[in-house]
Amino acid sequence: MASLSVRGLAKDIAGRSILAGIDLDVAPGEIMCLVGESGCGKSTLLRLIAGIERPAAGEIRLDGSLLAGPHVFVEPEQRGIGLMFQDYALFPHLTVGENLAFGLARLARSEARARVGETLEQLGIAHFAPRYPHMLSGGEQQRVALARALAPRPRVLLMDEPFSNLDGRLRDAVRFETLSILRRFDITTILVTHDPEEAVMAADRVTLMRAGRIMLTGRGRDLYARPGSPYAARFFGDCNEFAGVCRAGRVATPLGLVPAGAGVTEGEEVRVFVRPGSIGLSGAGAGIAGRVVEHWFRGEVEQFGIEVDGSAKLVVVRAPGPVDLAPGDHCRLAVDVARVIVFKACDNICDSRTEPWLTAAGA
Numbered sequence: 297m298a299s300l301s302v303r304g305l306a307k308d309i310a311g312r313s314i315l316a317g318i319d320l321d322v323a324p325g326e327i328m329c330l331v332g333e334s335g336c337g338k339s340t341l342l343r344l345i346a347g348i349e350r351p352a353a354g355e356i357r358l359d360g361s362l363l364a365g366p367h368v369f370v371e372p373e374q375r376g377i378g379l380m381f382q383d384y385a386l387f388p389h390l391t392v393g394e395n396l397a398f399g400l401a402r403l404a405r406s407e408a409r410a411r412v413g414e415t416l417e418q419l420g421i422a423h424f425a426p427r428y429p430h431m432l433s434g435g436e437q438q439r440v441a442l443a444r445a446l447a448p449r450p451r452v453l454l455m456d457e458p459f460s461n462l463d464g465r466l467r468d469a470v471r472f473e474t475l476s477i478l479r480r481f482d483i484t485t486i487l488v489t490h491d492p493e494e495a496v497m498a499a500d501r502v503t504l505m506r507a508g509r510i511m512l513t514g515r516g517r518d519l520y521a522r523p524g525s526p527y528a529a530r531f532f533g534d535c536n537e538f539a540g541v542c543r544a545g546r547v548a549t550p551l552g553l554v555p556a557g558a559g560v561t562e563g564e565e566v567r568v569f570v571r572p573g574s575i576g577l578s579g580a581g582a583g584i585a586g587r588v589v590e591h592w593f594r595g596e597v598e599q600f601g602i603e604v605d606g607s608a609k610l611v612v613v614r615a616p617g618p619v620d621l622a623p624g625d626h627c628r629l630a631v632d633v634a635r636v637i638v639f640k641a642c643d644n645i646c647d648s649r650t651e652p653w654l655t656a657a658g659a
């Protein structure tokens with residue numbers, strides 16, 4: 297198991313800053329998810345770590361040894377880092393066994409053959425060995441691509457959107473299986489995705505990137521509950537948002553009074569974020585009065601759009617089903633105030649502005 301550390305990493309392409317000041321640590325055996333909007337630089341960061349591209353500045357270390365730095369550049373094939381892309385990049389004219397053997401050219405032939413057999417066995421796909429990629433389903437090809445990436449026994453595995461070619465249920469199944477294999481192999485992994493749910497579900501820790509920078513890193517559940525910025529709050533899940541003012545440590549919202557939180561002063565303007573799952577819903581009793589306007593059945597949870605006095609938008613509520621409410625029904629809402637997220641209004645303005653680094657370096 298290896299640790300990976302990145303310090304001050306920067307990359308410019310055609311005079312434009314693509315990455316700047318990237319610091320990242322991945323612990324031995326850890327699964328780290330890199331997440332962010334399209335174009336924020338996730339794949340570029342992977343390519344730098346793999347050695348496919350050279351950084352403009354900064355350092356990359358594996359177990360403390362320098363892979364890339366001001367005067368050092370270890371070639372990709374010497375790094376002990378495996379890569380797996382979303383299109384799997386299997387050779388169509390080679391069988392599964394030959395696809396795996398291709399990456400083991402440095403081993404003696406008999407050793408390579410044994411390694412191929414052992415790896416396919418470990419992933420439960422030994423029977424795929426004589427087949428060609430076109431004889432496999434998308435999910436099966438994904439497993440072969442994973443086997444090929446693991447066969448050279450890399451110290452770190454980099455995966456770029458490895459599940460994005462798969463749909464719905466298959467995607468979930470393959471994701472769970474892949475993660476359990478990675479944990480069995482105890483391999484240090486960086487997994488790139490643009491899907492926040494996948495990141496939060498899959499990783500030990502999640503790193504959120506935006507416009508070539510790292511915004512924050514933490515455990516998925518912590519980032520969801522305490523996202524640190526309005527941008528991150530919106531990125532990691534839906535929110536009902538309300539503007540308000542701090543009065544005696546509390547903020548009046550259409551869903552009732554909520555605590556303003558530490559650091560907010562009397563009279564300060566704030567923005568209150570309430571996740572759809574942080575609101576209790578009932579047909580009667582205590583709570584804020586509302587009227588159901590929309591209802592969607594989403595399997596284990598049901599989603600409602602609810603009209604509430606003082607809110608221009610429908611309040612979105614998700615509750616475990618079955619919920620005996622339909623459009624037109626009157627209802628009561630109760631916010632779990634411990635799960636409310638409050639930002640100062642100035643955080644929201646700063647966060648929505650174009651960051652200076654988007655236009656600065658290289659321009």
Ligand SMILES: Nc1ncnc2c1ncn2[C@@H]1O[C@H](COP(=O)(O)OP(=O)(O)OP(=O)(O)O)[C@@H](O)[C@H]1O
Pocket residue numbers: 309310314332333334335336337338339340341490
């Ligand atoms: N070879 C290149 N030439 C010019 N611009 C590039 C090149 N490679 C990447 N870029 C730019 O760098 C930025 C980051 O690209 P990158 O592929 O790393 O983003 P990403 O976060 O992985 O996006 P996605 O989720 O869409 O794959 C983008 O603005 C992209 O257009």
